[in-house]
Each structure stands twice: as C-alpha cells, then as structure tokens.
Amino acid sequence: METLLNDRYRVIRTLGSGGFGETFLAEDTQMPSNRRCVIKQLRPIQNNPQIYKLVQERFQREAAILEDLGGTSNQIPTLYAYFQSNGQFYLVQEWIEGDTLTAKVQEQGLLSESAVREILINLLPVLEQVHNQRIVHRDIKPDNIILRHRDHKAVLIDFGAVRESMGTVVNSQGLPTSSIVIGTPGYMPSEQAAGRPVYSSDLYSLGMTAIYLLTGKQPQELETDSRTGETIWHRHALSISPTLAGVIDRAIAYHPRDRFATAREMLDALQFGPVAPTVPYNQPPVAPTVPYNQPPAVNAQPPATLQNTVAVSPGSSSQPTHQNTGNKSGQKGILLGFLIAGGLIGSSIVIGFALNKSNQPIADTPSSTELSTNSNDKNVPPSVSSQQPVDTPVAQQTTPPVREPVDTPVVQQTTPPVQQQPSSTQQQITRPSPEEAVEGYYQTINNGEYQDAWNLLSPSYQNNQRLHPKGYLSYIDWWGGQVENVDVEQVSLIENNSETATVNAQLRYLLKNGKQSSSSVRFFLLWDEGNNKWVITGAK
Structure with missing residues (x-):
C-alpha cells in the first residue's frame, strides 16, 4: 500500500x-x-x-x-x-x-x-x-x-x-x-x-x-x-x-x-x-x-576646504583692479614705503612691550598650549577641515574599522604622544603569547566549548579534508564524542614574530573509552589582527 x-x-x-x-x-x-x-x-x-x-x-x-x-x-x-x-x-x-x-x-x-x-x-x-x-x-x-x-x-x-x-x-x-x-x-x-x-x-x-x-x-x-x-x-x-x-x-x-x-x-x-x-x-x-x-556631510566639506585653502589668493592677486589703474605706480611706491615704515614701528613697539613684561610669555605659553590641546581634543573636524591634505582621512574616519591605518596618522599630526601610547599599551595588554594561545585552545575544548575552539582554527585548517572531511561535524565527532580531556604537560616557543609563531606542545589525551595517549605536536600560528587572537594554521 x-x-x-x-x-x-x-x-x-x-x-x-x-x-x-x-x-x-x-x-x-x-x-x-x-x-x-x-x-x-x-x-x-x-x-x-x-x-x-x-x-x-x-x-x-x-x-x-x-x-x-x-x-x-x-x-x-x-x-x-x-x-x-x-x-x-x-x-x-x-x-x-x-x-x-x-x-x-x-x-x-x-x-x-x-x-x-x-x-x-x-x-x-x-x-x-x-x-x-x-x-x-x-x-x-x-x-x-x-x-x-x-x-x-x-x-x-x-x-x-x-x-x-x-x-x-x-x-x-x-x-x-x-x-x-x-x-x-x-x-x-x-x-x-x-x-x-x-x-x-x-x-x-x-x-x-x-x-x-x-x-x-x-x-x-x-x-x-x-x-x-x-x-x-x-x-x-x-x-x-x-x-x-x-x-x-x-x-x-x-x-x-x-x-x-x-x-x-x-x-x-x-x-x-x-x-x-x-x-x-x-x-x-x-x-x-x-x-x-563618503557620507553627504563629509562630501560637503571639500568645497569649503578649497575656499579656505585659496582664500588668500584672491586678496593678493586682485589683478583686474591693478590693470585698470596701471599708471599709478607712484602711488604703489608711496604705499610700499608706508608699509615698511609701519612694520618697523610696529616691531619696535612689540619688542619694547616684551622687554617691559618679561614674565608674561611664561603665562601665555601654557595658555596657548592649553587652548591648542583643547581644540585638538574637542574640535578636530573643524581644524582639519581647513587643511586640504588632511581632508580625506577625516572622511575615512566615518568608518573607522575600514580605514584604521589611515586613521592614526590624522591624530598623530596633532597630538602624536597621546595617540601612540594607548595604542601600544593596548597591544601589550590584550595580545596573548603563542604558548598561552595553545593552552587556551585545549582549555576551551576541555570546557566543552567546541564551537569556540573550532573558531581558533584558520579557515584553511578547518577545510583540511584529511582531518575534517565533514567540516565541523567531524571536529565535534572527535572532540565531543571520543576525547574526555586533554592535558597540556609542556609548551615551548620555537619561533615568533609579529605575525606568525611556532610552538611545541607535549599533550596527554584521556579518551572516553578509558585509554590514554601522549603525543608531541608542533603548532603553526598566525596572528589575526582583526579579531585580536592567534589562530592555528597547521599542526604536525
């Protein structure tokens, strides 16, 4: 039927x-x-x-x-x-x-x-x-x-x-x-x-x-x-x-x-x-x-930036006015003389004022520095918008994760010590050693957090058909179905640089059938900057 x-x-x-x-x-x-x-x-x-x-x-x-x-x-x-x-x-x-x-x-x-x-x-x-x-x-x-x-x-x-x-x-x-x-x-x-x-x-x-x-x-x-x-x-x-x-x-x-x-x-x-x-x-x-x-708010800045950049040029090159009064060279000479004389008189007044009030520059300097610092901390976009070469990095700051390498130089141009120090400090605090990464990997497995442990493998290692013919399911079948616990008896660093590391580990496996097995494994690791962690790219 x-x-x-x-x-x-x-x-x-x-x-x-x-x-x-x-x-x-x-x-x-x-x-x-x-x-x-x-x-x-x-x-x-x-x-x-x-x-x-x-x-x-x-x-x-x-x-x-x-x-x-x-x-x-x-x-x-x-x-x-x-x-x-x-x-x-x-x-x-x-x-x-x-x-x-x-x-x-x-x-x-x-x-x-x-x-x-x-x-x-x-x-x-x-x-x-x-x-x-x-x-x-x-x-x-x-x-x-x-x-x-x-x-x-x-x-x-x-x-x-x-x-x-x-x-x-x-x-x-x-x-x-x-x-x-x-x-x-x-x-x-x-x-x-x-x-x-x-x-x-x-x-x-x-x-x-x-x-x-x-x-x-x-x-x-x-x-x-x-x-x-x-x-x-x-x-x-x-x-x-x-x-x-x-x-x-x-x-x-x-x-x-x-x-x-x-x-x-x-x-x-x-x-x-x-x-x-x-x-x-x-x-x-x-x-x-x-x-x-390129959000609309930033796209509106380049015209203003261009105007600020060339704002001096129209004032100093008002050639149509001069061309219309081309026979007034004598007046130009008199005007130039007045400007030179005025400059000399003004500078002598400034020098005399400085000599008479010698204590004031000490008070003025911190005041101006403080103002500069405050403007850098609170009003970076306005100050940068008047500088055409720095305008593009400001636009890129609207999506910081995409443009991290460009973001740092923008800040360093104004207050380099403030930005550089926290960055290096953060790396020292959050970046684990390769040995800790290997120990943490097996601790994650012992805790039964298999998905988190799987994520500590690089995509190429996850796709290793010999080790994981069914991908994550093969991984679960072994660690969740057959292994009770893994003891990391010894870990030693063989080679290390800013991006890769090689680590030797002495491991002892306790299987769910009661048997025990020991092995020495060499791990190859890659620093994943985006996720701030070491990933295992291979082992032998």
Whole structure:
C-alpha cells in the first residue's frame, strides 16, 4: 500500500540526505495537476519534550519567514505548506526545474566570464531583498543555486535558518541556543564559522562560488596566504578581466570590513566598474562601491576646504583692479614705503612691550598650549577641515574599522604622544603569547566549548579534508564524542614574530573509552589582527 506524507504528498524519489534529514521530490495528490513539489524532512538533534517545544516554535517562525521571502522574489522557491509528523518537521516548497551550478560545471565545464557575471548580476538583487529583511542565507554555494530551465534565471534555495532551528539546545543558563554552525566549509568565512554571520558573509560565499565556476576548483583545492588568510586563485583563471577579479577579491576578503558592505554595492561595482582596472575597488568612478566612506556631510566639506585653502589668493592677486589703474605706480611706491615704515614701528613697539613684561610669555605659553590641546581634543573636524591634505582621512574616519591605518596618522599630526601610547599599551595588554594561545585552545575544548575552539582554527585548517572531511561535524565527532580531556604537560616557543609563531606542545589525551595517549605536536600560528587572537594554521 502506498504511503502518503501528511495523507497528501506522494514521494517520487529522494533528492538528498544529510545530518538534518532528507529531501524528496513528491507530487501533491490534492491538486488537480498533481503538482510536483520538494519536501524537506527535518529532525531535531536532541529528543526531549523541552527541546521539542523550542524547536517547534523556531521552526514555525522560520517557516513564516520563508513564506515571506518566496513572496518577494520569483528567484526564491515559494513555500506551499509546512507540517509535523512523528516528531519530525516538514517543509513543502516549489519544485524548481533546472540544474544546480555544480551540475552545470560537471556537465559543460568551466563557465565563461560573461556567464559568471550574468549569474552574479542576476543573484545580487535577490540577496539585497533578503538582507533588507534582516536575513542571512548562510549556505550559498554551487549546490544551492539552480539555473531554471524556463527562463535561465538563477534561483537561490535551501536557506540555513530553518536547519539551524533543528540544532536548538538549552545552555547552562537555561536559555535556548543553537549548537550547530550552518554553512559549508570553504564557502563560509571565518566569522560565520564562529557563529556570527553578517550580511557580507553571503557575499563571501557568492564570491567563492564565482571562483568555482571560473576555475572548477573547490575552496579546499585553493591555497591560502598564511600571512593574510586570503584565498589565492588568480593563477587558475588567468584570462579573467581585472575588473571581475577585483570585485571577487573584495567579496572574499578575509575580514568583513574589507568586503562590500551590501549586495547593492557589489552589484554597482560589477555593472559600472572602476576606472583603474588594476585596483578596481579602490578607485570607483563616482564612489558607488564605497558609499559608506563618503557620507553627504563629509562630501560637503571639500568645497569649503578649497575656499579656505585659496582664500588668500584672491586678496593678493586682485589683478583686474591693478590693470585698470596701471599708471599709478607712484602711488604703489608711496604705499610700499608706508608699509615698511609701519612694520618697523610696529616691531619696535612689540619688542619694547616684551622687554617691559618679561614674565608674561611664561603665562601665555601654557595658555596657548592649553587652548591648542583643547581644540585638538574637542574640535578636530573643524581644524582639519581647513587643511586640504588632511581632508580625506577625516572622511575615512566615518568608518573607522575600514580605514584604521589611515586613521592614526590624522591624530598623530596633532597630538602624536597621546595617540601612540594607548595604542601600544593596548597591544601589550590584550595580545596573548603563542604558548598561552595553545593552552587556551585545549582549555576551551576541555570546557566543552567546541564551537569556540573550532573558531581558533584558520579557515584553511578547518577545510583540511584529511582531518575534517565533514567540516565541523567531524571536529565535534572527535572532540565531543571520543576525547574526555586533554592535558597540556609542556609548551615551548620555537619561533615568533609579529605575525606568525611556532610552538611545541607535549599533550596527554584521556579518551572516553578509558585509554590514554601522549603525543608531541608542533603548532603553526598566525596572528589575526582583526579579531585580536592567534589562530592555528597547521599542526604536525
């Protein structure tokens, strides 16, 4: 006897399966056309009444969001229904007839630059709509983008929020939280792997997807710059235009502050392009690619600055007046004589005044210095606005995280001792030693804070297929499932500089089966300036 899901949906075949459940192609027997649909079966990772109720609430909330998203764009599948059965949750969505980008590359080979550009231009407005509703997709990759047969448009599928609801647990404070990280290793950036996705995390994933389409290389097959964390991919796509390469480079920047701030900004850079192709995202023609660096209030300053800078010139070069009185050279000579005489008399008066009141300069000097200091501390923008060379750094101060290197020189020109000292002091206080970083890593594991420990690994190390074939799930299986405790018996520093370090550690593992094991491990670390921490880039 044929079984129907929810007494309505007849399963045709299984489309896929994973840790959260299965996906089926089915037909709706209660529709005259037997409309085909996709059914996603989701199951919670913990099975107890308290957790189930929390999962149920989150599932319903996320399903409502999916319904809204499907109504805003025809490039997001429509949600037809959702239901619960036997402790499991089901989503019924529109069936998109087409090929995933993965299938496209496997069947036809690498995509052309124009085809990739068209896909990006097609998808970025969709992402803009999603982000405008304060939603981050969190799992953009070639498998989750379908080129629809009927109109060749790119359709974005499989939003991660609903799957995350299946990982709901209760923390030590009794509050609901998620125990899983949504995303695919290699396609998600470091902040998303740490459980803190931002809108530009989706742009990073889209950039890595574009690289796959152009090179055929999965992220794990690409090298990573050990110093900056950036992905090295240009050598695999030598014929790509500098404009597209520059847009992708900015999208996949390691730090979110260096990426495009919005999907619209990336779309503008892609469509209108920069004037200088070698530095595409640093030299926009009108500044569409960096709107957050050029707010209206600052844009209004350059005209005033130019007027202040040349204010002396019109007064000293009133040539039309002199040309109209060209025969009055005698008067000019008399005027010059009066000016010289007046200057001599004035200077003699000033010198006499200074000699008679020799104590006053001592009082005047602190007073003027104090005024200068106060003006520097409280009114930096007005004082800088009258200096044209410093005007640009002031504009960049509107987004400090983006322009930290430029921000410091602006302050140093006025009060260098005040700014330099706290900066160095802060580094001394907050920067741990490499040995402390290794000890802290294992302490985090012993505390059961596996997601935080995972975040202490560099993206390239997280994507190591030999160690983590299933990404974070492999990591959890080992540290959470097999290891009871790790004792760090000895740590020694082998090599260290401002950016990298090498550390040897003697470790003793206590496994959950009662066995013990000792090993000596050499760690390679990289200083992550943006997150102010050491990350482990390798071990042997």
